Amino acid sequence: MMEHVVKEKEELFRTISDFAYDAIIMIDDNGCITYWNKAAERIFGYTRDEILGRNLHEILAPFHLYETFENAFTLFRETGDGIAIGKTLEMPFIKKDGTESVGELSISSVKIKDKWHTIGIVRDIRERKKMEEELKEKVEELENFHKVAVDRELRMIELKKEINELCEKYGEKPRYNLNVEG
Known part of the structure; x- marks a missing residue:
């Protein structure tokens, strides 16, 4: 038994x-x-x-x-x-x-x-580690894209300021409204 x-x-x-x-x-x-x-x-x-x-x-x-x-x-x-x-x-x-x-x-x-x-x-956990690495790469890619987009936008604002300054220098009305309203 x-x-x-x-x-x-x-x-x-x-x-x-x-x-x-x-x-x-x-x-x-x-x-x-x-x-x-x-x-x-x-x-x-x-x-x-x-x-x-x-x-x-x-x-x-x-x-x-x-x-x-x-x-x-x-x-x-x-x-x-x-x-x-x-x-x-x-x-x-x-x-x-x-x-x-x-x-x-x-x-x-x-x-x-x-x-x-x-x-x-x-x-x-090989697959999990692989997915974590892919996710990390995608986050880095998005962060880089965001930085480029923000840098581009800041550069555009700077260029618009320069154009407005040139317009004022030659007696013309500024072309861009750069006043930020909150």
Whole structure:
């Protein structure tokens, strides 16, 4: 009876995990991957069979951040705590095809058999970052257009003032009414 309940719970967990949109990854106290769901396969490009037992930081961390990750993991291994635990961070990673991408990473720690393990949930935010960059470019473009339009309008006012001054100088009536009424 108890064995049946455990199997049902395991099956339920596996179903939830396999249909989750975000990657669910667990690493042990040596930094080796012990759990890798289907979303992780899709996001990172590695199958479960290719990745289980391998060091997460060696495979997924960008070279320039590897040492930082390893130093932080040393502290985590001893205390179960660290600067990323309990937070959501944007984190660069290297996919199987060698391209660098970015994910939103939430990390928690759990003690299993007296050793600290990390559970990470990773959301691929590459498309969101791309849209944010496009939006930023459009805002800059609009700001530049606005500046050009305002500068043009100010230049037109200056030219009209000069024309009015020339008209007055030669005894003619000013051509432009530049009085601003509020």
